[in-house]
Amino acid sequence: MMILTVKILPGGRKECSIEVMNQESILSVKRMVARELDVPVHLQRLVFRGKTLSDGSALNDYNIGPNTKIHLVVRKPESENDPLSTSKIGTSTEFWEKLRSKLCKHFSQEDAEKVLHQYKLQFSSDLSNLSLGDIERLALKHENKDTDQAGPSS
Known part of the structure; x- marks a missing residue:
């Protein structure tokens, strides 16, 4: 176990200390921060040494050790003009209806x-956390799947 300090930016007037394991997932850390600082997980962006921490990764993936301070950037709550607003994400698509x-x-x-x-x-939070590299990997994976399904060319 180790102590991690999370400081809200900008201003940094508010912070909390949480007890975590070095292999703790970033999503788990966000949930702890949500309880301590009353900031919803989907509005949190955790940053360490200028890099946004990905929900699917763990603290040790970023070499975050004991007594480290990470920063919390709080996103603005979604608005009606936000394309990632939960009210806009597939409001009447077949997927959401099936789910x-x-x-x-x-x-x-x-x-x-x-x-x-x-x-x-x-889903909205995960989508907004995608980096350009993540999107490129998804596109390449999809492109490779389409190529494999087409079969050998003659």
Whole structure:
């Protein structure tokens, strides 16, 4: 276990200390910060040495050790003009309807809507955290899959 200090930028007047393991995921750290500083996970961007920390990575991936200070940049809450707003992300697409249908088989209508809303928030957060390199890797992976499905050329 180690102590990590998280300081809100800009201003840095507010900070918290959390106890974490060095292999703790960034998403887990964000959840702890959300409890301590009352900042929703989807509005958090954690930064260490100028680099944004990816939710899918762990602290040790960035060589973050004991008594390290990382910075928290709080995103503005979504607005109606935000293309990544949960109210804009696939509001009536086939995917969301199929997911809603599946959730309703396992949850009450009210709970299914809550789960769907949380999923959309996480999806929005994940999407906004993608780097240009991440997008390029996704495109190349998709391109390779299309090429493999086309079969050998003659």
